[in-house]
Amino acid sequence: MHMAVRALLAADLEQASRVCMAAFMGAVAESLPPLGIETFARIASVEGFRARMVHDNVMLAYAQEDRLIGIAELKEGRHVAMLFVDPAAQQQGVGKALMAAMIEQARVEVLTVSASLSSVPAYERYGFTCTGEAAESSGLRYQPMEMRVAPGA
Known part of the structure; x- marks a missing residue:
């Protein structure tokens, strides 16, 4: 079975x-x-994805054959916006x-993420540490x- 990380395409947006x-x-x-x-x-x-595609965002898809099973978005080479x-x-x-794949695209020494509370353990496994208190914005906690990350990695 063929599986790969690749760029997210406009044609992928409904699946994403x-x-x-x-x-x-x-x-x-x-x-x-x-x-x-x-x-x-x-x-x-x-529409949300399409609007962000024109900005400085790296959008990645994990595809299994022609089916999307994972999605990631790195904003400005420094912030994990989605995973x-x-x-x-x-x-x-x-x-x-x-x-x-996002770490490879990083343009800074420190990547940040605003992790949903249930995803904190997963991000800790990836090597992230908590900085500051949990917060809420537009109803999202x-x-x-x-x-x-290594500079220029």
């Missing part, structure tokens, strides 16, 4: 949105107020492969975290 929503609804949504779910749905919508894996494909190294 579905993967994000499935992972989010399964792991994060129950801990949030309705506003947070609404905010995330907007961020993860096809979602299809719930059926979790614990299989997909997130790790996407994280490694998150934990600021960072990881030192």
